[in-house]
Amino acid sequence: MFCYQCQETAKNEGCTVIGVCGKTDEVANLQDLLIYLLKGISIYGEKARELGIYDEKTSIFIAKSLFSTITNVNFDPVVFDNLIKEALVVRENMRNKFLVAYEAKYGKVFDEELPEMATWYSDDVVEFRKKGEEVGVLETENEDIRSLRELLTYGLKGIAAYVEHANVLNERDPEIFAFIQEGLAATTDDSLSADDLVAIVMKAGSVAVKAMALLDKANTETYGHPEPTKVNIGVRNRPGILISGHDLKDLEELLEQTKGTGVDVYTHGEMLPANSYPFFKKYDHFVGNYGNSWWEQTREFEAFNGPILMTTNCLVPPKGSYSDRVYTTGVVGFPGLKHIPDRKPGEKKDFSEIIQHALKCEPPTPIEEGTIMGGFARNAVLSVADKVVDAVQTGKIKQFVVMAGCEGRHKTREYYTSLAKELPNDTVILTAGCAKYRYNKLNLGEINGIPRVLDAGQCNDSYSLVVIAQKLVEATGVKDINELPLSYDIAWYEQKAVAVLLALLYLGVKGIRLGPTLPAFISPGVLKVLVEKFDIKPIGSVEEDLKAIMAGV
Structure with missing residues (x-):
């Protein structure tokens, strides 16, 4: 291979x-x-x-x-x-x-x-x-x-x-x-x-x-526009199903079929942003989020005790100790795991087996408590655009840093946590994708009621960050996106992040820092083109990059 x-x-x-x-x-x-x-x-x-x-x-x-x-x-x-x-x-x-x-x-x-x-x-x-x-x-x-x-x-x-x-x-x-x-x-x-x-x-x-x-x-x-939401990260004393991935239709049908059964539903990984959609808030057994990003699932799935539904990518080969509790659906598959078939035209998926499984399981083991904020997609941010622009024009916000993209296992990704901690109090982080798990539970405070971490949602919700940047260009009167007080420090892992990167390049964004490593599939010759045309660069040390970000370079 x-x-x-x-x-x-x-x-x-x-x-x-x-x-x-x-x-x-x-x-x-x-x-x-x-x-x-x-x-x-x-x-x-x-x-x-x-x-x-x-x-x-x-x-x-x-x-x-x-x-x-x-x-x-x-x-x-x-x-x-x-x-x-x-x-x-x-x-x-x-x-x-x-x-x-x-x-x-x-x-x-x-x-x-x-x-x-x-x-x-x-x-x-x-x-x-x-x-x-x-x-x-x-x-x-x-x-x-x-x-x-x-x-x-x-x-x-x-x-x-x-x-x-x-x-x-x-x-x-x-x-x-x-x-x-x-x-x-x-x-x-x-x-x-x-x-x-x-x-x-x-x-x-x-x-x-x-x-x-x-x-x-x-x-x-x-499902409505995501709205700023405090998402519970604790647990209840009832059996639960943990749903991971990105597919909101699967979540909708699972919530509807678990209604009144005594089974709670929790999100994991990239499904976290679902907690901010108005549609899903009507389900009182939709508890909140359990755990962190995809690579920590071997520990967190073990502790959850109940069955897990994987709806899209982000599956790690499961350990034998909990593999009998992992169900796949849609494009996801792994030898030996139970697979819930696709819905037939005009019908819903049948989640009865996983629900019956959940009823036989112990409640989730608590691994943390409290809440985290989410729901700052384009509609929510643009609704307070005047406050944001005012904060920029009065100097209360000196810099926005887009720290979106993917999470991963490498120790080098601690860079993103350290950078978030070191950014001055007059900076705001714009994020989407599971990269946020490196810093979304830090207490970074607010600026005039604006949280310093604005989480737009899943990796595909990077579109919200594009719209926000375009609106800032209009509101501040600068000529193009590269004149905004806006830096890009992107973490990548898989191919959806590649699509997002190409989208940013098409929009003319320059000076993107990409990490924790540059893609192995980019040859020296192609990298030379990307550097010359778009000033793409690898991440450096936190100290060096912090200075550059605050200097707008």
């Missing part, structure tokens, strides 16, 4: 035996083959689109399949065998649609030679494994071209995750789906130069903004 898509990849070079995430070489190679076939589907999809053909089911399949290959989502080889089989069927259907339309339009048979991912076929799972070893990342020999292709692919994975979340809530955008296919097909085109690929990567940034806006629309129109 060879995988270097996440921040924790071995030696910051690549996992070659087993993934640091726990992914086996078998699964890694099957994921490579699935992506290979998705590219083949996209080749036909692009050609079909030129003839006016758009297939929504194919688009949804591609997005969901890409999502399944994101770090810490699915570890089950059987799932990937089935996805590969389905991909081959989907590809042949799209191929046939294209060929019929082509012949009808041009009066001749299509005879252009296409890359192998558009033609390779097998129905043998043994062959899947052999082929998977041949079609991985290193198949592209030129280092810079490989780097740009992977940067694009990982950005597309992040976009796919966002559009799949939106799709669950019946929000879809054909243009975003079309670009996912355009981008995948571009990674197969040997005629594209590095400059051509850079242009497509930047287009991916623009589409990432659209994807986050689409999901924001889906979430807020369904």
Whole structure:
């Protein structure tokens, strides 16, 4: 295997035996083959689109399949065998649609030679494994071209995750789906130069903004705008279910089905922001948040005592001591864990098994108590925009620091806690994603009633931070976003963070500090371009970066 898509990849070079995430070489190679076939589907999809053909089911399949290959989502080889089989069927259907339309339009048979991912076929799972070893990342020999292709692919994975979340809530955008296919097909085109690929990567940034806006629309129109909320982090003396991940529809259906059963529901990790949506506050058995970010789940899931529902990514291979209490759903999978099937059209998921399981369990073991603040998405912050602008203009707020992104296990991530502690009292942290767990329980105080940590929500809610920055540009009268008293100190881990990074670059943000390490998939040549064009830089020491942030550089 060879995988270097996440921040924790071995030696910051690549996992070659087993993934640091726990992914086996078998699964890694099957994921490579699935992506290979998705590219083949996209080749036909692009050609079909030129003839006016758009297939929504194919688009949804591609997005969901890409999502399944994101770090810490699915570890089950059987799932990937089935996805590969389905991909081959989907590809042949799209191929046939294209060929019929082509012949009808041009009066001749299509005879252009296409890359192998558009033609390779097998129905043998043994062959899947052999082929998977041949079609991985290193198949592209030129280092810079490989780097740009992977940067694009990982950005597309992040976009796919966002559009799949939106799709669950019946929000879809054909243009975003079309670009996912355009981008995948571009990674197969040997005629594209590095400059051509850079242009497509930047287009991916623009589409990432659209994807986050689409999901924001889906979430807020369904569940209301998040509002400032004190979230309980203690426990009650009743059995509970812990729900983790990002899928708000799963939470809604779980809350509805647990109503009146005597089972409480707690959030974990990236599900924390759900506590700030008005819709969910009507459920009196929705208790609050239990624990911290994804990488601490082996300790926290043990202590929770009840069953855990994993709805999207962020699954760590479970310990045997609690694995019988972990349920997966949606794109998530792990060998031996119980999986709750997808909802059928017009129906809800059936959570009865996990509810019955919870009723047999002890209440959660307390691990902390008190409350933390959340719910400072764009609507909440813009409602007090005049106070914010006044605080800036009167010097009460000297600097905003965007410390958004992902959490991780590396000790180097203590940098973000230390930086938060050292920032002067006239600075405000804007955050989204699980990176916030490095500092969201610190008592950093307020500025004129404005909390010094404004948590916009999940990683996809980085869109809120974009809107807030754009409104600050309008309100303060500066020419562009880089003239604001606003610094970017981003923590990354997986591919949704790559999509967010590309979105920021598309919006023209310069001077981003990225850590705790720069991506292993960025070659020296591509890094040179990013440094020259966008002034991207690695994080340094807390002392050095603090001085630079306060100096606006």
